[in-house]
Amino acid sequence: MTDFERALDIGRPPNVKKIFPHSKALLVSGKFIDLAMIQKGHAICMAANGRNHFIIRGVLAAAQRANSAVIIEIARSEGGASAYCGVNFWNIARQVDAVCNELGITIPVAVHADHYGIKKTADITPARIEIPSIFDAGITSIAIDASHMPDDENLLASIDIIKSVVPAWAGLETEVGEIKGKEGLSTVDEARFLIQGLNAHDIFPNWIALNNGTTHGIQASDQGIQVELTAEIHAALEKYRVSGAQHGTSGNDSERLREIAQKTRTTKANVATALQMISWGVSVNDYGNAIMDADGNFIKVKDEGVSEEMWADMIAYAAAQGWKGGNFKKLNLPFENKLLGQPREIRERMSRRVEDFAYTMMTRVFNAGDTADIAIETILKTGSHDPGPKAERIEDPAAWTPESIHERGALLTGSKGPKGDFDD
Template sequence: MPLVSTGELVSAAAADGRGIAAFNVITLEHAEAIAAGAEQAGVPAILQISENAVTFHGGSLAAIAAAASAIAHASTAPLALHLDHVVSTELLRAAADEDFSSVMFDASKLPYDENVKATAEAVRWGHERGIWIEAELGRVGGKEGEPPLDAHAPGVRTDPAEAAAYVAATGVDALAVAVGSSHAMTQRTASLDHSLITRLRDAVPVPLVLHGSSGVPDEEIRAAVAAGMTKINVGTALNTAFTGAVRTFLDASPSTVDPRKYLVPARAAMTATVAGFLNLL
């Protein structure tokens, strides 16, 4: 099936008041599991490759992007390809040479005025090439290499008035907001501020994005979508499923050396996780 655009999937979900899930791709097996999970659930999904994943692959975007694109094209499910948490301007521009319809340009660690300037330039560049741009305002902590961040600390969450001004100044197509989740959570214990989500939804004219959804319980995700969240990012939950399956297999068969033996159950575990999130949404 031809790739669909992230903007198309997110806009349709926002119009229907439902969520659309975006899953992080690190390995070929991640991409295969996302496609298989979407086919099982019978709904669309977004495959997203982060700057950290590109770094893992030696700093080269082309190979992992081509692999994810090929898997998406071969799938019977409607799938989009998204480049996530991009800090490097060079990597942003590399998206134009691959099949990405969207990029999350992350200038959230910069002071507000610098964030606006850098993001507005990324939006101008992207829109000239038909690329949909997501950005972040607030502090969704938990990324590798960052100091610990309390998702409920003062000043961390996204302010609705500032969000409205930010969207107007930058022209972004979607906004990732800090509402109580955190990246890299392995336990689903996050508590979201649903009142804040509703106020953000009312303040900005673009879809809202929830990062760190792996740590958010099912009922909290349902309530977040009802309150106004649209794009739901999932990464660590796939890695937890993958690693858990590998560990279980190797504990039972420690002499195994053929990686296909344990990658099969690892991929199956990720597929079930993807289907679970998609059925939830």
Template sequence: MSVDAYFEKALEVGRPPNIVQLFPNSEALLVSGKVVDRALKAKGSAMTIAANGRNHIIIRGVLEAAQRADAAVIIEIARSECNYCPTNFYNIARQVDAVCNELGVTVPVAIHADHYVIKSEADLPYARMELPSMFEAGVTSVAIDASHMADDLNLLANIDLCQYIPTWAGLETEVGEIKGAQGLSTVDDATFLIRGLNAHGIFADWIALNNGSTHGIESSGQGIQVELTSQIHEALAPYGVSGAQHGTSGNNSEKLRAIAAGTHTTKANVATALQMVAWGVEVNDYGNAIIDDAGHFKKIEGAGLSEELWEEMVAYADADGVSADNYKWLNLHFEKKIMAQPKPIRERMIKLVADFSYDLLTNVFNAAGTGAIARKLLVEMDTYDLEAKAEQIEDPAEWTKEKIIARAKTLVVDKGPEGDFDD
């Protein structure tokens, strides 16, 4: 079967029902997160970009790169990002679908709601209402992040909310808040979460760990702990769960290649790096922004944003007391002015994102060619609804609410100080 034939058939059978209903005449291959995960697993020693589409420029650039690399990708937005970015749960699928159709993108793309944070049991009623609405708006994958709570409450929140998530959708869960080298995840708390879900017939596609990563700009120099990640992933192997790597922006290419090659990671979140690259900020080879002695970013003249708009953004940040680590808060306020720039400036911004993403996909993450793998998988399975990667092997009777609470008390873990659990 030719590439075109695989695409046409995959388009026919591979789009989940919410996408078909929203975009009945679309030729964008928007798929469940499960499809992307399976394609990367099939290639082996590979992970793909889960790009935080904080603005339209980033979405376009990543999709251009994915098409060039023939790499299945994920476009995502975190729950907290919906508060300070023009992209949110209710417009992200529409933007991705429109760009895919405009550019003729044929790679499978999942729409992921990242870090759907549950800070306490009081958040559950609203989540029960919002999750179905998000899928009605085109989300095809979600990360339930109750990692801020105690282990028993984390597991119980996941069990509660998974009944509001379609079984065909991609599912990510999280143990251990993202807080660098403190409060690292362990085999004990990771297996507790995944075993408890398995007992209730819930088969997560990904688990995110606190494995040494940080959100935003990495300054510690420690970064991801590959050996710890591999150890936890091996312990989880019977349950078929892949790894989701958060905080990639502060880790060099060698470290990221090691994560792809030496762990079961298939999803690598990239957020701050793409934002900084698009704006024309000087970054090192893995997207960590360069800050001068005065605490300001180094803007490359003639790259990214116009110099005039960049100066306005910096002045606004200084006046508002926005630190370098929180420039993400500028996205919503300046999106209109960013998109109002002349076309050559917008295009050079998109190209910066596309080139950076293409290098990650092909030279670091080993994701090239996974688009073809995913299209073929959809055709062979003849459905958008892929089977779980594992079977139920835990006894539900051993994972009642009472026994979950009791078992959690036996875990030997150090949660460390409060972490960055939003995005």
């Protein structure tokens, strides 16, 4: 029996084994992905938002070429109950599993539910119902994102949901500070408050996401990720052994992303808008940001991505809806089946364009090459689908009761920035 076959036998979590009993796809907990990046050192896993099927195919092919562990994810806004993508929480694992089996993908893959947003206390009860359903559908990792709420409520909601419905074996991401660019930047105190409070309740996240200056969607300015702020917060959290999750990589140049890998504890980086645009055939710069013409319109590269006729239909549809710029993401849902119905050569070039871009990012920017072998070795050494937590409890639970959480939260002075809809 090969190492891959042994890992397949012991490394897949129980929900994956149940719904894909005969599969040869190594779908694993996000914990193993995080550990592999840590072991290699200064390595970041691409977490690709699979807004369409071609992104999933292309990224998996790229990860196989790079021998890199990988995360395929979809955010709640993209693939939840009120989604703008055809790929969703309930079919993404099935698509990943099918593509892995079809293409002979043998690298470890985590399937991540990103930005499971909790915006108010009333969202907690429905989340307790919905989250188990997405694990039933094959999700192996989740981000509980209550960052829209005040810090004390963020912490309390996270504790409630994670303790009640997130499996202990699953990869876990938490978030402090909404992702909204240069406004409402996360602070050391806010991040420490969240991680300390979770630690006191025996919750040990793999990743923490910050508002460190980036934005979702199309990055029009040079503000981008604030590397020094990120490094400062990660250093303050060192003893809690939590890694960083970097959101909003589209529009940040390769040098800045390499700097994130070298100077911070980031092991997961979300790539969404860039892959969407690349799959469609939109002209992009070397780091995946769409290039506009003089009138502010996207430029379609002839004979790349979707057919010229399909692109014309997409442009007309967007115009009729009044969609411009970042709102082109809303084309994913009405056009998914139309894109799947294109000729094979069109479908293949869409995936291939994603593959080439993702491979370059994995190997030359994120330093993730050959992390697949490390993840498989860790699975075999663990002998289980769950490597357990990276950290241990060092905070006193008695100091982190709901009452004391409210009192501590009231002392935090960070600015949350402007109100608004910052969903990706």
